[in-house]
Amino acid sequence: IHAARKKVEGIEIWAGTEVDILGDGRLDYSDALLKKFDIVLASIHSRMTQPAEEMTARILKALENPYVRILGHPTGRQILKRDPFSFDLEKVFAAAQHNGVVLELNGNPERLDLCDRHVRLARDKGMKLVISTDAHRPEHFSLMRYGVLTARRGWMDKAHIINTYAPSKLLESLRPLPKE
Numbered sequence: 001i002h003a004a005r006k007k008v009e010g011i012e013i014w015a016g017t018e019v020d021i022l023g024d025g026r027l028d029y030s031d032a033l034l035k036k037f038d039i040v041l042a043s044i045h046s047r048m049t050q051p052a053e054e055m056t057a058r059i060l061k062a063l064e065n066p067y068v069r070i071l072g073h074p075t076g077r078q079i080l081k082r083d084p085f086s087f088d089l090e091k092v093f094a095a096a097q098h099n100g101v102v103l104e105l106n107g108n109p110e111r112l113d114l115c116d117r118h119v120r121l122a123r124d125k126g127m128k129l130v131i132s133t134d135a136h137r138p139e140h141f142s143l144m145r146y147g148v149l150t151a152r153r154g155w156m157d158k159a160h161i162i163n164t165y166a167p168s169k170l171l172e173s174l175r176p177l178p179k180e
Contacts (some may be wrong), residue, residue, distance in 0.1 A: 012167035014038040015175020018072060023047040025061025034067035035178070038171065041070030041104065046086065052086040059087060069174040070130055071096055073106045073113040081110070084117045089109030089118070102162055108134040119154025128160050128173060161165050
């Protein structure tokens with residue numbers, strides 16, 4: 001990726017990864033590896049039934065990692081398959097905002113996570129979102145419209161959706177990476 005960035009003109013190429021938030025809030029990649037990425041999205045993919053206090057502490061710890069720039073599918077819900085995690089949404093939103101972490105609005109119709117009520121809460125707090133598709137195949141990119149519709153239902157405008165920004169402004173809108 002870094003070599004292609006130097007060779008390809010006219011296209012912004014970024015190195016990004018989704019990392020797992022482990023049960024205790026640590027990430028499954030070391031900071032030595034995370035510092036090689038432009039964008040790190042942290043998400044929960046296991047131990048989803050922790051008590052609310054533990055889940056809240058787990059997410060808060062992950063948000064403190066200086067390389068985390070986006071919190072992925074923040075509530076973990078999968079429509080008709082899995083309820084949202086039990087956690088203190090207000091504390092997580094406050095910590096994300098304090099740490100400059102953007103929230104993902106996952107537009108996959110099986111998730112729509114954040115839901116419209118959570119989008120509205122984020123908007124009312126002046127938070128920024130990134131709309132994604134959770135694409136695992138090229139045809140999944142068409143799911144973006146569901147994320148956009150959910151953002152609109154939550155009264156979110158494009159000024160607070162970072163992937164409507166020009167590439168240079170998008171990176172600038174994210175939490176600054178630690179200096180080496």
